[in-house]
Ligand code: 3BY
């Protein structure tokens with residue numbers, strides 16, 4: 001339904017997908033990718049077509065569009081997308097593209113409307129995408145029903161809204177069911193965004209994800225984050241110490257009492273979730289390790305929840321603590337340009353200035369995001385050199401990067417076959 005190639009023109013990626021797939025099939029295992037995967041315009045377009053237009057992409061949180069008529073927009077590659085809450089609380093997703101002459105419909109990042117009205121010639125759509133008004137000048141035979149907005153696949157689970165632009169989306173049922181279960185304690189419909197940051201990084205999107213998938217660089221770069229974050233991914237981390245494992249066992253007893261899930265789960269390499277403790281005595285990713293919000297989320301009664309860490313490839317990682325949650329969304333803008341959006345969420349009834357201070361809440365991850373931006377941009381600059389050649393990942397420190405790059409390679413190889 002959605003993949004439209006202008007029939008007269010040759011596919012600009014013809015030859016590129018085969019070449020990329022063969023380079024990935026023959027790559028040296030556990031080494032970083034060849035240079036064009038990080039800086040070539042054609043491979044960037046391939047990433048958009050084969051990954052961002054075919055996989056499930058994390059778009060927004062459902063609490064961001066709490067009422068009927070609330071909408072939120074984003075761009076996936078060149079595709080403007082709008083998510084809108086319609087009747088009976090149903091969240092719809094559409095290409096944000098008018099069926100008259102293609103204008104973008106909703107031009108702001110967020111808002112509230114009764115109907116979706118195109119700014120150009122005022123064609124008007126119901127919140128479920130049906131065209132209900134096209135003026136009186138379209139002629140007698142004009143069929144409103146044939147000009148509904150083009151839908152995108154939407155999946156809402158545990159407060160997350162995922163979209164997929166492909167006709168046949170991959171199956172993520174097992175993951176979304178677990179999301180519901182792991183996020184039940186947080187009452188995710190009743191949260192709000194306390195702070196948001198949007199950073200544009202001058203690097204390929206894969207360098208942002210690679211950087212996020214390891215803590216090899218943490219000691220050298222993230223003093224603020226290391227006030228609270230454990231450097232181990234989980235007890236399966238090859239570097240996990242006996243002290244850390246003891247702490248995990250102790251905390252898991254408390255979490256059992258609270259009836260909150262914590263078990264590490266993988267869904268292929270695409271999704272991972274686990275609850276792990278922060279440093280002993282620390283409850284939140286703040287400068288002093290104390291809660292940033294005094295009103296806790298959902299049915300949570302103690303801020304000492306560690307962090308429920310959720311990974312969703314290709315574009316999100318998350319930390320759910322007792323007092324606040326941090327969600328990250330990565331959207332590629334160009335071969336060497338990536339938008340990283342961070343949202344700090346709290347209970348919707350928490351009062352700014354009373355229950356939380358946004359400046360305090362954002363400090364650790366603002367610092368961390370900035371440090372990671374510099375690291376990823378320096379990584380990009382070196383990769384652009386004629387001297388760059390793929391280098392070895394450490395299997396003890398960088399297993400998460402290896403997993404990501406393997407997932408990416410596999411998806412490109414498999415998805416190009418289906419094109
Ligand atoms: O400009 C906007 O954002 C709105 C939303 C729906 C239609 N549009 C004109």
Ligand code: FES
Pocket residue numbers: 098099100101102103118119120121122123
């Ligand atoms: Fe939307 Fe004309 S392009 S009404």
Ligand code: FE
Pocket residue numbers: 211212217218222368371372
């Ligand atoms: Fe980092």
